[in-house]
Amino acid sequence: xxxxxxxxxxxxxxxxxxxxxxxxxxxxxxxxxxxxxxxxxxxxxxxxxxxxxxxxxxxxxxxxxxxxxxxxxxxxxxxxxxxxxxxxxxxxxxxxxxxxxxxxxxxxxxxxxxxxxxxxxxxxxxxxxxxxxxxxxxxxxxxxxxxxxxxxxxxxxxxxxxxxxxxxxxxxxxxxxxxxxxxxxxxxxxxxxxxxxxxxxxxxxxxxxxxxxxxxxxxxxxxxxxxxxxxxxxxxxxxxxxxxxxxxxxxxxxxxxxxxxxxxxxxxxxxxxxxxxxxxxxxxxxxxxxxxxxxxxxxxxxxxxxxxxxxxxxxxxxxxxxxxxxxxxxxxxxxxxxxxxxxxxxxxxxxxxxxxxxxxxxxxxxxxxxxxxxxxxxxxxxxxxxxxxxxxxxxxxxxxxxxxxxxxxxxxxxxxxxxxxxxxxxxxxxxxxxxxxxxxxxxxxxxxxxxxxxxxxxxxxxxxxxxxxxxxxxxxxxxxxxxxxxxxxxxxxxxxxxxxxxxxxxxxxxxxxxxxxxxxxxxxxxxxxxxxxxxxxxxxxxxxxxxxxxxxxxxxxxxxxxxxxxxxxxxxxxxxxxxxxxxxxxxxxxxxxxxxxxxxxxxxxxxxxxxxxxxxxxxxxxxxxxxxxxxxxxxxxxxxxxxxxxxxxxxxxxxxxxxxxxxxxxxxxxxxxxxxxxxxxxxxxxxxxxxxxxxxxxxxxxxxxxxxxxxxxxxxxxxxxxxxxxxxxxxxxxxxxxxxx
Amino acid sequence: xxxxxxxxxxxxxxxxxxxxxxxxxxxxxxxxxxxxxxxxxxxxxxxxxxxxxxxxxxxxxxxxxxxxxxxxxxxxxxxxxxxxxxxxxxxxxxxxxxxxxxxxxxxxxxxxxxxxxxxxxxxxxxxxxxxxxxxxxxxxxxxxxxxxxxxxxxxxxxxxxxxxxxxxxxxxxx
Ligand code: SF4
Ligand code: SF4
Ligand code: FES
Ligand code: FES
Numbered sequence: 005x006x007x008x009x010x011x012x013x014x015x016x017x018x019x020x021x022x023x024x025x026x027x028x029x030x031x032x033x034x035x036x037x038x039x040x041x042x043x044x045x046x047x048x049x050x051x052x053x054x055x056x057x058x059x060x061x062x063x064x065x066x067x068x069x070x071x072x073x074x075x076x077x078x079x080x081x082x083x084x085x086x087x088x089x090x091x092x093x094x095x096x097x098x099x100x101x102x103x104x105x106x107x108x109x110x111x112x113x114x115x116x117x118x119x120x121x122x123x124x125x126x127x128x129x130x131x132x133x134x135x136x137x138x139x140x141x142x143x144x145x146x147x148x149x150x151x152x153x154x155x156x157x158x159x160x161x162x163x164x165x166x167x168x169x170x171x172x173x174x175x176x177x178x179x180x181x182x183x184x185x186x187x188x189x190x191x192x193x194x195x196x197x198x199x200x201x202x203x204x205x206x207x208x209x210x211x212x213x214x215x216x217x218x219x220x221x222x223x224x225x226x227x228x229x230x231x232x233x234x235x236x237x238x239x240x241x242x243x244x245x246x247x248x249x250x251x252x253x254x255x256x257x258x259x260x261x262x263x264x265x266x267x268x269x270x271x272x273x274x275x276x277x278x279x280x281x282x283x284x285x286x287x288x289x290x291x292x293x294x295x296x297x298x299x300x301x302x303x304x305x306x307x308x309x310x311x312x313x314x315x316x317x318x319x320x321x322x323x324x325x326x327x328x329x330x331x332x333x334x335x336x337x338x339x340x341x342x343x344x345x346x347x348x349x350x351x352x353x354x355x356x357x358x359x360x361x362x363x364x365x366x367x368x369x370x371x372x373x374x375x376x377x378x379x380x381x382x383x384x385x386x387x388x389x390x391x392x393x394x395x396x397x398x399x400x401x402x403x404x405x406x407x408x409x410x411x412x413x414x415x416x417x418x419x420x421x422x423x424x425x426x427x428x429x430x431x432x433x434x435x436x437x438x439x440x441x442x443x444x445x446x447x448x449x450x451x452x453x454x455x456x457x458x459x460x461x462x463x464x465x466x467x468x469x470x471x472x473x474x475x476x477x478x479x480x481x482x483x484x485x486x487x488x489x490x491x492x493x494x495x496x497x498x499x500x501x502x503x504x505x506x507x508x509x510x511x512x513x514x515x516x517x518x519x520x521x522x523x524x525x526x527x528x529x530x531x532x533x534x535x536x537x538x539x540x541x542x543x544x545x546x547x548x549x550x551x552x553x554x555x556x557x558x559x560x561x562x563x564x565x566x567x568x569x570x571x572x573x574x575x576x577x578x579x580x581x582x583x584x585x586x587x588x589x590x591x592x593x594x595x596x597x598x599x600x601x602x603x604x605x606x607x608x609x610x611x612x613x614x615x616x617x618x619x620x621x622x623x624x625x626x627x628x629x630x631x632x633x634x635x636x637x638x639x640x641x642x643x644x645x646x647x648x649x650x651x652x653x654x655x656x657x658x659x660x661x662x663x664x665x666x667x668x669x670x671x672x673x674x675x676x677x678x679x680x681x682x683x684x685x686x687x688x689x690x691x692x693x694x695x696x697x698x699x700x701x702x703x704x705x706x707x708x709x710x711x712x713x714x715x716x717x718x719x720x721x722x723x724x725x726x727x728x729x730x731x732x733x734x735x736x737x738x739x740x741x742x743x744x745x
Numbered sequence: 746x747x748x749x750x751x752x753x754x755x756x757x758x759x760x761x762x763x764x765x766x767x768x769x770x771x772x773x774x775x776x777x778x779x780x781x782x783x784x785x786x787x788x789x790x791x792x793x794x795x796x797x798x799x800x801x802x803x804x805x806x807x808x809x810x811x812x813x814x815x816x817x818x819x820x821x822x823x824x825x826x827x828x829x830x831x832x833x834x835x836x837x838x839x840x841x842x843x844x845x846x847x848x849x850x851x852x853x854x855x856x857x858x859x860x861x862x863x864x865x866x867x868x869x870x871x872x873x874x875x876x877x878x879x880x881x882x883x884x885x886x887x888x889x890x891x892x893x894x895x896x897x898x899x900x901x902x903x904x905x906x907x908x909x910x911x912x913x914x915x916x917x918x919x
Contacts, residue, residue, distance in 0.1 A: 189797070193792075193794070194794045194796075195794040195796055195797050196794070196796055197796065198794075198796045198797050198799065198800030198801075199800050199804070200799070200800055200803050201803050201804070202803075202804045210796050210799075211781075211784065211795045211796045211798070211799030211800070212781060212799065212810075219794075219795065219796055443788070443789060443792060444792050
């Protein structure tokens with residue numbers, strides 16, 4: 005294809021067909037002021053600040069919507085353009101408060117803030133939460149204003165909307181750029197924000213002025229991030245001003261492990277944003293708005309504490325580790341048990357199981373997810389062994405969601421689903437209850453609770469054009485719907501998304517095999533989305549009685565010998581039993597890492613708890629403050645077996661230490677070898693050696709991953725709400741309590 | 746409107762975004778306004794969010810979101826009426842009834858609308874009640890009329906006036 009040449013400000017440049025003038029200018033580093041334009045959004049052409057002159061045209065077209073043409077001669081900075089832009093700004097400002105631009109003390113604000121009085125007084129006002137970060141402010145500085153509003157001021161005088169959790173809305177500051185409306189519409193099925201009315205009454209809002217909670221907003225926060233002004237701002241960091249640092253951190257709250265950009269100020273996390281700009285990047289409400297409260301909570305543990313009688317005594321680490329080392333030294337192998345959260349990073353998981361096996365010589369280590377999944381745990385492991393990334397949704401022609409509600413938790417997948425729908429992929433959803441997809445999918449299969457498996461077998465019958473038995477409570481319509489669904493999902497390739505609801509369903513022991521059969525039948529891609537932040541990690545690190553690092557099953561003679569040689573310790577051969585912690589009285593010492601002790605723990609068991617939060621029950625004898633995920637470098641393995649590296653954003657509070665560091669200290673005091681790690685990276689190197697260097701690859705090699713678990717079949721026992729470190733998330737991030745979960 | 750009614754109304758339409766405005770028009774024609782329930786059902790049918798439907802509908806002044814009132818009160822704010830104090834009349838309506846343009850009293854008695862020129866500029870300021878034009882209005886006269894409306898709840902046998910029909914002008918004595 006012949007390249008297109010255009011001239012921008014006297015410079016001849018080569019561009020591609022289909023680009024806009026703005027794209028072209030940006031590629032060659034030419035600045036054109038913009039306001040309504042935003043990275044991944046479709047151009048809107050409404051603010052008109054991006055106007056340019058094109059030779060031969062009397063008009064000044066908006067560069068964000070005008071495609072390049074061969075031979076175009078474009079000027080971006082002329083006196084005429086400047087005066088037009090300045091005029092536009094004046095119009096904007098006639099509807100927008102301007103105190104931040106006109107305050108006569110602006111330049112001295114910082115110096116004047118501290119005044120000497122008897123007691124320290126801080127003065128200096130912040131007229132707007134976006135002061136210093138506002139795009140309108142910046143445009144005024146860049147374009148320049150001849151004189152501030154010459155037009156009569158029109159103040160909208162709207163009440164500030166503070167009724168919803170997480171973000172405030174002050175539409176008096178809105179410049180109607182429409183970015184929020186477009187991001188909401190382009191990334192969700194159920195758009196929340198829209199333009200209301202028209203003319204000079206136009207405003208952003210919802211139908212009938214309902215609250216965001218009422219209209220089913222996901223609280224993904226994309227609108228807040230794209231808003232150029234102070235109209236939409238996070239409640240938590242509203243008056244914090246500019247952050248002074250940021251780090252890329254892996255979200256530990258669910259298995260998707262989104263990368264977050266944590267903004268920090270004065271050593272505290274103040275905000276979390278998706279790593280990429282909205283439209284490409286996304287976070288769910290937990291990751292977007294829960295994090296600062298979770299990690300900055302005033303109840304965070306800061307010092308080691310020991311129970312003495314009824315009260316707690318604060319200790320230094322040296323004394324604390326000494327006391328625990330002595331306690332453990334006198335504890336027989338089968339008197340020790342450790343439970344660790346599956347939302348811990350690989351380093352903590354690896355060291356915890358190494359501690360149990362090498363120092364305590366026992367396999368009694370487990371994560372409580374065996375309870376969450378009950379008898380279906382093996383099925384979940386089989387799914388995880390073959391899972392693929394949600395990026396696969398960009399290429400499939402049909403999608404079948406089973407038990408997935410993407411309203412709040414895991415709402416990030418909705419972006420992929422919306423894009424797939426735009427491409428024309430079919431979307432079918434199966435869920436007994438009304439959920440975020442029920443309205444927008446091509447088909448919504450609604451089985452009774454517990455009958456999901458049966459429905460899937462019926463669906464397989466429909467695929468084979470076999471007659472479907474009409475059962476009690478089923479109508480002809482249902483049969484027809486199944487046949488219709490069968491048509492949809494036979495459009496290959498098909499991806500099956502399996503949400504937490506299905507994975508933890510009371511019937512998961514039957515449901516998962518049904519899903520596997522369907523997927524075999526149609527050669528589908530499998531995408532299970534467990535709720536735990538590092539479930540594959542816990543399997544690959546071997547934090548189960550019968551699973552060793554590398555995810556291998558303990559009865560695998562060869563693998564076990566390899567490990568024994570590497571660690572140079574004998575290893576008990578017997579297979580462990582996941583229910584060791586269920587037998588009260590059997591354990592002398594129980595170590596809880598990132599979990600609360602079970603309710604029925606016996607009085608004679610010495611309970612050591614490592615967590616970032618205080619315990620829920622009183623039966624805890626020793627409290628060790630650990631670092632949160634945002635305070636150490638770490639690694640995580642997501643639902644698709646992809647490794648994510650995470651970076652420390654801030655330092656841990658008080659004397660808190662990473663969990664692996666606490667265990668290494670105790671192990672060294674007990675005379676164990678192989679615990680001389682000083683950084684997480686050293687632990688990663690050891691894991692990599694054991695697992696055959698998976699560290700270098702993006703996706704972990706799951707070839708040897710175990711798919712069985714010796715646990716008596718039980719009913720799964722999922723907690724209603726998403727759990728993190730032994731607590732429902734909303735226990736610490738209180739805004740979450742208002743969500744209708 | 747219930748789901749079945751909306752399905753009936755949209756029989757010949759394809760269920761896609763482009764059918765939104767025709768469907769809204771039909772609902773308004775049949776029911777006189779667009780209720781919350783209708784919007785919910787349209788959302789289900791066309792797979793568009795309720796918020797977007799409301800946004801689109803609120804752009805066009807032809808759509809109403811409240812049940813039409815029993816009595817229709819219009820205040821003209823066209824140029825001539827504006828000069829003769831139409832705005833004062835509008836303020837009076839708000840004071841007396843608490844209504845803004847497009848709203849209806851909670852009891853469904855009076856529906857209020859501000860309009861631009863009723864075509865009788867010579868008689869400004871003009872108010873229209875149930876199809877009858879009242880000329881040379883003042884706040885006092887308007888209060889009287891409003892009182893009549895609220896006490897009898899009907900001011901005259903309000904035959905619907907077709908658009909072609911010329912309005913009948915009632916001269917109000919002071
Ligand atoms: S938080 Fe997300 S879902 Fe809610 S209005 Fe903003 S963009 Fe839309
Ligand atoms: S609220 Fe913010 S993003 Fe939305 S239109 Fe107004 S200024 Fe733009
Ligand atoms: S950026 Fe082009 S019109 Fe707003
Ligand atoms: S301006 Fe009121 S009737 Fe014309």
